Amino acid sequence: MTNQSTSYGMLEIKCFGTKLYSQQFVILDSGRYITIVPKWGFIGDSHSLDGTYSYKYFVKESLDYILHEFLLSDDHEAIWARDRLYKGIVIYESEIEKETFEVFLQKNTHLTPY
Secondary structure: OOOOOOEEEEEEEEEOOEEEEEEEEEEEHHHOEEEEOOEEEEEOOOOOOOOOEEEEEEEOOOHHHHHHHHOOOOOHHHHHHHHHHHOOOEEEOOHHHHHHHHHHHHHOHHHOOO
């Protein structure tokens, strides 16, 4: 982001006072861009920090991703900020794709050059 000013909040969707959905949102780049906070993914032993890699992701078929798209304004600065965000997260087509990719990485962590 051009400006590192960041704020967080909780987005709630209610119907007649009943909470149907709740998720953290983030306001990035001094208010130029608002989105749902991507989920955390982990590769390796999730019970230990040694050999564990973490990353952030969206799944396109999820409500989180649908709201992420819905919150995007047509403003070119917001679109630019979103494109910058996309350089640091993974976007999966489906939950099955996510699971398959994580299993592949788990089985092939020995192939990393680090």
